[in-house]
Amino acid sequence: MKVRSKAPLRLGLAGGGTDVSPYSDEFGGSVLNATIDMYAHAFIDTDSTTDLVEFEAKDINEKDQFSTKSAISIDSGLRLHRAVYKRVVEQFNGGVQIPLKMITHSDAPPGSGLGSSSTIVVAMLEAYRQLLSLPLGEYDLAHLAYEIEREDCQLIGGKQDQYAATFGGFNFMEFYAEDRVIVNPLRIRRWIINELESSLLLFFTGASRDSSKIIGDQI
Numbered sequence: 001m002k003v004r005s006k007a008p009l010r011l012g013l014a015g016g017g018t019d020v021s022p023y024s025d026e027f028g029g030s031v032l033n034a035t036i037d038m039y040a041h042a043f044i045d046t047d048s049t050t051d052l053v054e055f056e057a058k059d060i061n062e063k064d065q066f067s068t069k070s071a072i073s074i075d076s077g078l079r080l081h082r083a084v085y086k087r088v089v090e091q092f093n094g095g096v097q098i099p100l101k102m103i104t105h106s107d108a109p110p111g112s113g114l115g116s117s118s119t120i121v122v123a124m125l126e127a128y129r130q131l132l133s134l135p136l137g138e139y140d141l142a143h144l145a146y147e148i149e150r151e152d153c154q155l156i157g158g159k160q161d162q163y164a165a166t167f168g169g170f171n172f173m174e175f176y177a178e179d180r181v182i183v184n185p186l187r188i189r190r191w192i193i194n195e196l197e198s199s200l201l202l203f204f205t206g207a208s209r210d211s212s213k214i215i216g217d218q219i
Contacts, residue, residue: 003044005126008035009114010164017218019158019175029175031160035168038107040119042127048099055081058105068097074153083152084124092134111208115161121145122165142166143179156212
């Protein structure tokens with residue numbers, strides 16, 4: 001079986017940083033963002049004659065593999081790919097590992113400030129959702145992506161990227177204690193969107209930055 005998925009990258013327009021704990025837990029956070037026509041892509045192929053799980057991240061030119069007969073470690077290799085796979089098989093497949101090949105790539109380079117890491121996670125989860133017919137709504141999918149990054153992988157960051165990639169479009173998001181999130185889709189007139197699009201230029205400077213360092217300073 002073959003499955004393809006994609007999730008959109010986002011521009012943060014206002015409120016970035018207020019979605020990060022402990023600020024959002026104590027004061028509540030508010031973020032305005034919009035997704036763009038650049039995506040993170042995921043492809044799963046389960047037509048394997050081996051017992052291998054194979055990952056390939058084309059945008060960073062890295063490959064990783066392990067046997068379904070071994071325990072899943074997320075401390076080496078492509079950590080996000082392994083963490084998503086581990087959570088899916090343990091939470092939704094009774095711990096039974098599935099031989100497959102997962103290929104991912106992003107239209108934007110890593111560290112570009114468009115939420116590419118979280119968007120890759122959402123795209124992978126969506127592919128697994130389709131593959132295994134998982135009963136996950138949009139809030140479920142976004143929260144699961146957040147848990148995998150922030151809890152399983154211990155990566156520092158906020159919540160807006162996962163929800164933007166899952167819901168898409170223009171959204172006003174509210175973040176509260178105990179992981180309570182409210183996503184308010186905005187119905188914006190087409191002419192206003194046209195004006196905004198015609199007034200924006202997006203450039204890659206050739207330099208990436210480590211978002212966890214920046215967010216660590218904010219915390």
